[in-house]
Amino acid sequence: MGLIEKVFSLLGPAIHTDWGVHPADRKRPAADSPVRGLPLPERLHVPLQQHIGAAARPIMLVGQTVLKGQLIAEAQGATSAAVHAPTSGIVTAIGDISAPHPSGLSFSAVTIESDGADRWADTGASVDPFSLPPQEIARRVAAAGVVGLGGATFPSALKLGLGLRAKIHTLILNGGECEPYLSCDDRLMRDCATEIVDGIRIMLHATGATRALVGIEDNKPEAIASMTAAAHDFPDIKVRSVPARYPMGSEKHLFSELTGQEVPADGRTTDLGALVHNVGTAWAVHEALRQGRPLVERLVTLNGGALERPGNIRVPIGTLVEDVLAFAGLRSEPARLVMGGPMMGNRLPHARVPVVKGTSGILALTAAEAASLEPGPCIRCSTCVRACPVGLLPLEMSARIGVDDLNGAVALGLKDCIACGCCSYVCPSRIPLVHYFNHAKGELAAQGRAQLRNEAAKRLAAARIERLAREAQEKTAAAARRKAERAAQKAAEKAAAEAAQQAAQPAAEETTT
Amino acid sequence: MIAAILSVTLLGIALGFALGFAARKFAVETDARVAEIGAMMPGTNCGQCGYPGCPGAAAAIAAGEATVTVCPPGGKALATALAAKLGIAADLSGVSDEGPKIATIAEEICIGCCRCIKECPTDAIVGAAKQIHAVMREACTGCGNCVDRCPTEAVKMEPVPVTLQHWVWPKPQAKVEQAWA
Amino acid sequence: MSGESLSLAMPTASPHAHAGGSVTRVMARVMLALLPATLYGFWLYGWPAFHLFMFTIMFALFGEAFALRLMRRPAMPVLLDGSALLTGWLLALSLPPWAPWWIGAVGGLFATLVAKQLFGGLGQNLFNPAMVARVALLISFPVPMTLWIAPLPLGSVGAPGFVAGLQITLAAANTVPQLDAVASASLLGFAKTELSRGIDLLHAAANAPVLSWVGARAGSLGETAALLIAGGGVALILMGIISWHIPVAMLAGIALPAFIGHAVDPARYLDVATHLLSGAAMLCAFFIATDYVTSPNTRLGQLVFGMGCGLLTWLIRTYGGYPEGVAFAVLLMNALTPAIDRLVKPRIYGRDRKGKPLEPPEAAT
Structure with missing residues (x-):
């Protein structure tokens, strides 16, 4: 077998070059209509967990007044992010609200009743960020609660710090936006190219990288033109057009496309000297450093066949999706509400969920767009194998998971799956492959947690037995000691008595002699 | 003909003796797996399985008297680990998965x-x-x-209340498999 | 299933969009690609061919419905996916055109009932159902399965009409008086017979049946029109239903040894064109070996698979007991498909072919 494998490894192509899919992008006309602002909602529900890591700790009490941009919850632990008030008003509640998550579970949020004034807190005097040391920039980015705006919502300051430690040389800006329907990054690059480029320069300074590559899919010529013009004066910032193909916006795929290198499976792009940030994050960094403004609002794409007026709007964090939908107008009752893009976004349980920092889009899809049909049996057509951008065998993995052979799926590379959805998208039998993988990954994580718990329990049980033994031993030791002491006392008394006797005797003898 | 019958019979007898001898000579006194399984158990001796403590449960599992899903605190993770250890397919449907x-x-x-x-x-x-x-x-x-x-x-x-961090996607329900069952 | 979520309705995972394909659409396109060769077969061999075709498909569908009925599963949605229809269709194309109805009936039933549903239905069968049925028929009923007729196109003198055609199909094979009159040998069968009689191919060539690119020769119902079949196959490749790997590898697998053999000893080995245009080579390369269910998943695996099909075909044709070996070759390679899929896997991003993570390049600058 080994020999055969060797022969195949000689024969085999590096990696199949036609990975991914080309879904209809449906970005226009939403991408072409100018950005609108959302009228200030009466109430905002600002979640404490809008990022990867630990939830922020609220520092406000119910009834307190807050100003726009004021810190309302501080980062807790190493991986966390601060949360700020998106408008001025009064904190009316700190409690649970439905999360924008398919489970329909809730998480905690700070409810702010707007006073309508939208007054900014004192943002402090602006300083030249290039006069600050890199660590200070990361600190300010953290203080502004900036997280990755591409959807993964990893705290940006941590990433900048990581870049500084890993001695990266290239900063990659992800303007791929390969998800269909979404155009918020496109719109941001068209309208705020100067601000983004400034953000990139600040990030270059913060990480010590020597060059920045901005990768933009070639279906966004306006954004490429705008960014190229803005970056014209800065030779260390290069704007690169990359072919439109899903999932080009995947960190590792964009990195490979721009540098021609491949990230090892157990590594990150920083191992190869590159750090990838979303273009929206660069904008947020600019806002945080130049204006002193924390991340309290973002550009959100409203799209989908059920909407009257699709487009990009500026939405304060914490706005309910139903308020946003009311602003865009519903043409028909949407068959499916999605937060994010259609390929990787989350189906929303209902519209009473808040917009969070990672919300790139809100899609109101018609039944025809959502395209949900009953799954059929797998015909092994291997279309999913060709579509998979990672080189996995989705059909084999899902078959293993179907019979609860999770380890079999892991052996086939389940942990390399990026859940991009290409396989489900092309499957003629409409098998919910990504659902299988989500289930398996979650189940494995749960088993891992249970394992840890079991081990901890075992340690505790062992410690208890040891404690009981020690206590018993101590008890017997104490008893023995007491006994010994008593015996010693007795002996001493006896000895003393004898001594006294002896002392008395010589005296007596003396007296007798 | 006679030779064939004789030789096969003799062969049978000889091999039978060999097997019988081997079974006695190399008999395993204690199942080595008991200790190994015991090491995998939580070790809290909580008694929920109905056996005398974790070592008792380990012996029962190794002897095939108890299923791998016998330990409620161990849950699904332990059941799958035990099934892998014993080389059997775990029937996880019986695991009390009303959550910990x-x-x-x-x-x-x-x-x-x-x-x-x-x-x-x-x-x-x-x-x-x-x-x-x-x-x-x-x-x-x-x-x-x-x-x-x-x-x-x-x-x-x-x-234990389910949080967003601990929520697990349920397994997709395949209609075809259900029809089979 | 994690019980925590039992109280919630089954959530829907991403993606929330679909490319739009379906199994039925795939099957329909394959049938569309088969249509020209099939219609040509009807024209070439007349009404009996048409009747046999209908019988075969009817019984294939019946077998599928019956199996599903036994399992108490709704039959209609499964029948509508078109896979049983396609199986029957492919089987019919591989039968001698004037074979009696029960050949089609037994074959159709065998294909869907035994070769497909017994294995678990669509997607679970290890072997191509049409080829299993064909081989079963060939070794069970060798005479009617190798009784070829000379082309007798519709409208030509002596061609049976609709009713007469039905009589031929419904009659037992050897009671048809006309059949002997029109019986003919296929080129591969002819070559095998001549070689076994000790006559080399150079001398036999004078009496050999004529090889025809358009397919006007004795042969199976839908296997003769090589160009129409290849055209349909190329259309499938262009539509993205199949990839080029299996057809090209399989044809190459036949052509290479044929070329070498013929160059070495033309008296012993048939030439490349005869191999490619005779028998079921074309049909198999484009429509049968490419069956999704029974072929490997990866492109490299498909190349290996196709090459194996081709080589085995040539070996069986040249050295085996049967003049035609395509069906056997495909079945043998079907049996190897799981092994190929195990050995040939795509390389995972960031890993080498063995699955180990790539080494990060030293001090990338």
């Missing part, structure tokens, strides 16, 4: 008698005489031994 439960103590009823503390196999309950006791969530294995000891029924088993 942990003990909680109603503070207003607790009289601070310390009986539950003595019973806890993982020292998960803290408190002292005449002081209200409390359960350390992280350390509780949900064995439920403390519930019966409480004179005021202040100890209750309650399911």
